[in-house]
Amino acid sequence: MKVSQIFTAPNQLTMLRMVFVPFIVIELVEGRYFWALVLFVIAGFSDGLDGLLARKLHQQTLLGQYLDPIADKLLLSTLFLVLSILHKIPWKFTVLVFSRDISILAASAVLFAIAGLRNFQPSIFGKANTFSQIAAVFFVMLFCLRPQRWVWITRTVFLRATFAFTIISALHYVFLVQHRLRMHTHALPIHSSADIPAS
Numbered sequence: 001m002k003v004s005q006i007f008t009a010p011n012q013l014t015m016l017r018m019v020f021v022p023f024i025v026i027e028l029v030e031g032r033y034f035w036a037l038v039l040f041v042i043a044g045f046s047d048g049l050d051g052l053l054a055r056k057l058h059q060q061t062l063l064g065q066y067l068d069p070i071a072d073k074l075l076l077s078t079l080f081l082v083l084s085i086l087h088k089i090p091w092k093f094t095v096l097v098f099s100r101d102i103s104i105l106a107a108s109a110v111l112f113a114i115a116g117l118r119n120f121q122p123s124i125f126g127k128a129n130t131f132s133q134i135a136a137v138f139f140v141m142l143f144c145l146r147p148q149r150w151v152w153i154t155r156t157v158f159l160r161a162t163f164a165f166t167i168i169s170a171l172h173y174v175f176l177v178q179h180r181l182r183m184h185t186h187a188l189p190i191h192s193s194a195d196i197p198a199s
Helices: 003-007 007-031 033-056 061-087 091-115 124-145 147-188
Strands: none
Touching: 003 061, 003 091, 007 033, 007 061, 033 124, 091 147, 124 147
């Protein structure tokens, strides 16, 4: 990996999004939900902007492919955890989100170690799950500022969507892993007896 990849505009924005995380947590813990929401919206805006810049400026890099989902998971998983600690999100949602992310991370590490498999592109279910999590966190914080019925209903809808898409995307990931492993196994060269060295 070239060091110059770090200094591309999209990757700088992605790393800036990671820097936002502790400041959002501080605002939440201090009960300043307005500023926590403002920072979260800015972080979410940077998420869309870095992908747009990568395509427009032709600065799509290997580092960016890994860094972007890591930044998303760091932001969302951390906020789910903090909001559960603050009793704003039921723990069942946070446990499910963490279980999926940790399982996928562990599976990816094992697959890379034993078979050299990588570059799993995000599926439509994974993208839907990320969107549901972003919307859920947004409306959970908005409900803290404006405890109105429509906000509560929207918050509940996106939390349930997160629950559903977390399970669906995890099952789809398992399917993709099995498919990639089968493809990898079939691609391995078959050795004849003549290829086997004599003992």
